[in-house]
Structures are given as C-alpha cells and as structure tokens.
Amino acid sequence: MRVLHLLINGDRVTVAAPEHWTLLEVLRYELGLTGSKQGCDKGDCGACTVLVDGKPVLACLTLAALCEERAVTTIEGLLPAHVKSGGSGxxxxxxxxxxxxxxxxxxxxxxxxxxxxxxxxxxxxxxxxxxxxxxxxxxxxxxxxxxxxxxxxxxxxxxxGVAPRRPGSARPRGRSRPPPRRA
Amino acid sequence: MLRLPKFEVRTPESLDAALALLAEFGPDARVIAGGTDLVPNMKHELVTPRIVVSLARIPELRGVGDAGAGWLRLGAMTSLADVAADARVRAQAPALAQAAGLVAGPQLRTMGTLGGNVLLDTRCQWYNQTYFWREALGFCLKKDGTLCHVVEGGSKCVAAASNDTAPALMTLRAELVFVGPQGRRVTPIDDLWLADGAANKKCASDELLVEVRLPPTGPGHRGAYGKLRERASIDFPLLGVATRIELDARGTITDADVVLTALQARPVRVKRAAELLLGVRAEGDAFLAAARAVADQAHRQAHPMPNIPGDAEWRRAMVPVYVRRTLEAAARGAGPVHAV
Incomplete structure (x- = not known):
C-alpha cells in the first residue's frame, strides 16, 4: 500500500491504495468515482478518459502513483468546475x-x-x-x-454565438448511402 | 477487468538516480515513460518487473531543442503529440511529425513518448494476449514457450516491429543517445535493429535512451509518412511507409530513401530507392514511373507475416500502393498518406 496525495476535481485527496494500481482503479474502487468507465482496460476504447493537467489521458494505463502533484479531472468534476467558474448547471x-x-x-x-x-x-x-x-x-x-x-x-x-448546423448533417464522412432499392 | 501484477514504483528526479536504480535491480526493473506499451504488457503478464522506474520527474528528458550545427535534439520523454505539433520538427523532419501524429489516438499520443515509440516492443496476435489466453495455447516462442504459432516449426520469432516513428527516423538518419553505466553512447538508428522479434533492439537493460538527434535538412528536403490501418483513430500500423526525397534548386532528385515497417521484426529499407529516383525531376510522368519502380522493388521485398490484424496478402498488395502514394506526397510537400 502507498499513501497518495492526489488532486481530484479541485479537491486535495489523501488515499491509501496498492502501489501497482492504475488511476482508474483508485478513482473507482477507493474514491467511488465510478463515472470513469472500465471498458477494455488496455488502452483501446477511451471509456476511462480523464483529464490530467487539462489533457485527456487513459486512466486505465496511468499509474496512480505517478499522478501526485497533477490535477485530475473526471466527469464528476465538470459540473462543479463550471459552476465555480461562474456558470450555472x-x-x-x-x-x-x-x-x-x-x-x-x-x-x-x-x-x-x-x-x-x-x-x-x-x-x-x-x-x-x-x-x-x-x-x-x-x-x-x-x-x-x-x-x-x-x-x-x-x-x-x-x-x-452562431447557429448550429441542422440536425443530421454531421453524418460520418466517406461512403454515401446505397441508393434505395426499387420494387 | 485486467489487473496489474504487483510492483513498486520509483520516481527518480535525476538521470543518475534512475541509472542507479536500473543498476541495482537489473532485470527486475523496468523503465516506464508514457506507459502505453508497458502497462498493457504488464497487464498481460508479458513483463513482470518488481520495480517500475518512472522517468516523468527528470525534466531534461523532455522537449525539443537546438543541438548545434543545425541538429535538432528531441528529449526521449517528449510526448508524441508534442513531436507532431512542434514547428521545428514539422519544418526540418515532416515525415517524423506526420508519423508521430498518426500513432494510435489522441489520448495515447498525449501519454506516449518518442523514446517509448522507438523502443516499442514487437507485436504479434499470439503474444499480445492475456496470460490465460497464452497459457491455453501452450505459450509461444517470444514468451514462456518454445512453439511459434505463425511459422510452423519456426525457431526465430517473427513478431512485427510496429513503431511508426522508427522508419521516419531511419529515413532522416537520426541518431540515438543512450546513457548507461559506461557513459554516453551515440548510435545511428539504423544500427539499433536486430531481425529477431523476441528482442529486435540492441539496447541493454541498464541503459536509457535519453535523446533522439536529427541532422539538419536543407530547403530541398521533402518527407512524408504513409500508414495503413483498419481504423483511422487508434490502431497500430498494418503497414508504415516513410519516404525522404532531397531536391536540388531545379527540383531534380539528388537523394532518396524509403523505409517500411510492420512487415517483419525490424523496419526494412527499400533497396535501390535512391538509385531509381536519382536525377529524376520530382513531378510528371518520369517521376511517376520512377516511383512505380521503387514501389515494385518494395513489393518484391515485402513478405508480411499473418501475425498482426489484416490479411497478410492484402497488406502485401498495399505495399506498392502506399510506397507510390507516399513518394508522391513527399514530392508535393504533402502527406501524410492515410486513407481509411
């Protein structure tokens, strides 16, 4: 076990966790922050994405022991950060x-x-x-x-402050749809 | 859920302290840079170190700077995202910037480092699996076993070199700076490789790659990188092609180089590329004919193994296509070539 001093969503958190745990494991199983999802657990899917010092990284490949002195933002922190910066909701x-x-x-x-x-x-x-x-x-x-x-x-x-595109206009690029089949 | 095997984490704050840890623990220690290769491999129990030594707190290993006489130094801990975005790298070594920008996806480029990509472990569908999976098949030649599942009766591992930056650095004639117990060692990246998938790099476990050095390039330098993969966002290469062309003031090719990766255990240089392109103006039909000749030569040399995703025959058929397109992109000062 190792005592980690983390900065999660603006809060200073001291938590004891096994030294070989990933940031994702500490978030989910020590801190109860289950918003970060455990998908493939090997860096393919991006479901565990969190922000470390403002940059998106994969929590499943990040060792928690290497996150000390770095600012971690999880999905749970987005609303409080928005409110704190003067927004509402x-x-x-x-x-x-x-x-x-x-x-x-x-x-x-x-x-x-x-x-x-x-x-x-x-x-x-x-x-x-x-x-x-x-x-x-x-x-x-x-x-x-x-x-x-x-x-x-x-x-x-x-x-x-501009009008959004009409719904449905953001279809993926590439192949167009096949023509409708005639009866 | 994939749990990591137990280990201790050390965070040295100087190069000397890191080297002392590597000397003290020998094969029980592994270096972690971005962790995007090491952590999945530890989860799969492909490597099970007792001590993991992080280089994150050694600031001099990070960043791009001037190394004098027009050379560029790239710290081994510089993230791939930073390499791809750096204005000096983009100007002096466009193929490297393009290759770094096509490694995996955004999060992995933010985490992954240039040094880590150069020293990336080779990959194989029979190797990059969980312990349970590998055990069920009696393991393999590269790890824990004696049998190759790719080549029947094979005694040499054929796991594929899958680092995108390596072929680009080879075309650029980059040098690698290692630091170990015997001091500094500077080696051309061409001399790093061994044609053995089990261990394809000449690099001792107690030395650290600290820096990648790029020689100066002139205004006639052109480079591009082409990458074939199934999903444009996150995959390892099924084929990587790095090209370099040097032009004189009239646009005639004076030198050229083409290096392929993901086909075998080490990056492969296309033979006679410079000879076939020399003296040709980098435009029009003559250039296209010369580029096709290089593409044909690459096709003759390419023998991909059925050990990474994608049909091996398809990957081989794509070799001349990507070589030609990547040469054309370089000639136009464009790239990368990346159609998915």
Missing amino acids: PDPVQAAFDECGALQCGFCQPGMMLSARALLDRNACPTRTEIQDALAGNLCRCTGYTQIVEAVELAVAKHC
Missing part, C-alpha cells in the same frame, strides 16, 4: 449532449465529454474535422457518432 458540453440525445447506452459518454471539454479548452471554435480528430480515441458502439459530433458542434455554436 452542467458544463455546456454536458448540456449539449443532453439536448442532442448524444447517447444510447452511455458507457462512452464520460470519456467523450472529457475529450470534447479538453478540445474546447484549447480551441473554442473547432471545425468538424477537428472535433472528429479530438474524439477519435473514444469508441462508441451504439450511436454511430452522428449525434455526438452534433452535440459538440452545438456546444461550439452556443459558445461562439
């Missing part, structure tokens, strides 16, 4: 995901929203391509990503 990214129905099972959503938050913090008005690139490390097995990209675009549009 959830973070605009969370509100946009809600408004666009950008989820089905919801498992990828915390990681998606944190990747989106990190993007908007460094680039307040990203293009669709930049949004897609920033979310590339977060896999969603339900939605097909359309509403997710639309949600981030809605948050961007509200922030930049």
